[in-house]
Amino acid sequence: MLEKTALLSVRNLVTRFKSVERGKWITAVDDVSIELAPGEMVGLVGESGCGKSTLGRSIVGLEKPQAGRIILDGVDLSTLSGRTLRERRRAIQYVFQDPYASLNDRQTIGEAIAEALIIIGVVDKVEQRRRIRLLLDQVGLPDALADRYPRELSGGQRQRVAIARSLAVEPKVLICDEPVSALDLSIRAQVMNLFLKLHKELQVACLFIAHDLALVRQATTRTYVMYLGKIIEEGSSGELYAQPSHPYTRALLGSIPTADPRIEASRAPPAIFGDIPSPTNPPSGCRFRTRCPDAMPACASDPPPAVELTPSHRARCVIAADLYEAKGGSVGRNHYAGA
Numbered sequence: 001m002l003e004k005t006a007l008l009s010v011r012n013l014v015t016r017f018k019s020v021e022r023g024k025w026i027t028a029v030d031d032v033s034i035e036l037a038p039g040e041m042v043g044l045v046g047e048s049g050c051g052k053s054t055l056g057r058s059i060v061g062l063e064k065p066q067a068g069r070i071i072l073d074g075v076d077l078s079t080l081s082g083r084t085l086r087e088r089r090r091a092i093q094y095v096f097q098d099p100y101a102s103l104n105d106r107q108t109i110g111e112a113i114a115e116a117l118i119i120i121g122v123v124d125k126v127e128q129r130r131r132i133r134l135l136l137d138q139v140g141l142p143d144a145l146a147d148r149y150p151r152e153l154s155g156g157q158r159q160r161v162a163i164a165r166s167l168a169v170e171p172k173v174l175i176c177d178e179p180v181s182a183l184d185l186s187i188r189a190q191v192m193n194l195f196l197k198l199h200k201e202l203q204v205a206c207l208f209i210a211h212d213l214a215l216v217r218q219a220t221t222r223t224y225v226m227y228l229g230k231i232i233e234e235g236s237s238g239e240l241y242a243q244p245s246h247p248y249t250r251a252l253l254g255s256i257p258t259a260d261p262r263i264e265a266s267r268a269p270p271a272i273f274g275d276i277p278s279p280t281n282p283p284s285g286c287r288f289r290t291r292c293p294d295a296m297p298a299c300a301s302d303p304p305p306a307v308e309l310t311p312s313h314r315a316r317c318v319i320a321a322d323l324y325e326a327k328g329g330s331v332g333r334n335h336y337a338g339a
C-alpha cells in the first residue's frame with residue numbers, strides 16, 4: 001500500500017514453531033505483509049495468541065522466519081549477515097510488554113543506557129553522562145535515577161527506562177509489544193502519552209501492538225487486524241473504526257468497554273464467541289468462519305478474497321463490501337485486490 005515511501009516493508013512473512021503435539025506445526029505468522037512509513041504510528045491488534053508478538057519478534061530477529069522478506073530503508077535484510085545485519089537491524093528496536101524482561105537487575109539504570117550507547121560508538125564517559133541525562137529527561141525521569149537499580153523502580157519507571165534505552169541507539173522503528181498492558185491501570189495513560197510525545201518529537205515510526213483496540217484507536221493513523229496468523233483487515237484507523245468491514249473486526253470493536261456505564265449496560269453482548277481455534281489445525285477456507293456470525297457454506301472451502309474498499313482499506317472477507325456499505329461506505333464492485 002505504501003510501496004514507494006515505506007521505511008519498513010514486511011512481505012509474505014511466515015514464522016512456524018514446532019508444536020508440543022508430535023509432528024505438528026504452529027504457523028504463528030502466515031503470509032503476512034505489512035508496511036510502515038517513516039515516522040508513522042501503526043496499530044497491530046487481535047486477540048491473545050493470534051501471532052502479534054511472533055510477527056514483531058520476527059521483524060527484529062528474535063524469531064527466525066521460514067519465509068518472506070523484511071525490507072528496511074530499501075535493503076532486504078535477508079541478503080545481509082553478521083555485523084552488517086546487526087548494524088542495520090539496530091534501527092528497529094523492540095519494547096517489551098514486561099519491562100523486567102529487558103533490564104538486568106545487576107546493572108544501574110545509567111549502566112544499562114551506557115551499554116546501549118557504547119553499541120553506537122559513544123564511549124566517552126562525559127558524553128555518555130550527557131546523553132543519559134538527556135534520554136532520562138526525554139522519558140520523564142529525573143537524572144538521579146541513573147544510579148539506581150531496576151528493583152528500586154516502579155513498573156512505570158522501569159518501562160520508561162526500557163524506552164530510554166531503546167532510544168539510545170537512535171532507532172527509526174520501535175516495535176512496542178503491548179508496552180502498557182502489564183502496568184497498573186492508573187499509570188497506563190501516562191506511559192501511553194509518553195509514547196505519543198516521543199513519537200511526535202523524535203519522528204520514530206512505531207508499530208504499536210495491543211489487544212486493546214481502544215488504546216490503538218486514538219494513537220494510530222493506520223491499523224492492522226490479525227487473526228490466527230493472518231492480517232484480515234487493514235486501513236486508516238479513522239475509517240477502520242468507523243467502517244469495520246470484517247466480521248472479526250466488528251466483533252473486536254463490539255467488545256471495547258466504554259467508560260459510560262449507561263452505554264455499557266444497554267449494549268448488546270459482544271458478537272464474538274468461543275475460543276480461538278488451535279493454530280496447529282486452523283479451519284479450512286476462512287479461519288474466522290468457526291466463530292463468525294455471518295459464515296456461509298462457501299467460507300469453509302474458499303480462502304477469503306482481499307476486498308479493496310478504498311485504496312487504503314481492505315478486508316479479507318466475501319461480505320466485506322456489504323459490511324462496508326452498511327456503515328455508509330461506497331465500494332466500486334468487483335474491485336478486488338486479489339486473494
Ligand SMILES: Nc1ncnc2c1ncn2[C@@H]1O[C@H](COP(=O)(O)OP(=O)(O)O)[C@@H](O)[C@H]1O
Nearest residue numbers: 017026028047048049050051052053054055279
Ligand atoms: N516459542 C514458541 N514456541 C511454540 N509456540 C509458540 C512460541 N511462541 C509463540 N507460540 C505460539 O504461536 C502463537 C502466536 O503467539 P503470539 O505471537 O505470542 O501471539 P500474541 O502475541 O498475539 O498473543 C500461539 O499459538 C503461541 O502459543
Ligand SMILES: [Mg+2]
Nearest residue numbers: 052053054177
Ligand atoms: Mg503477545
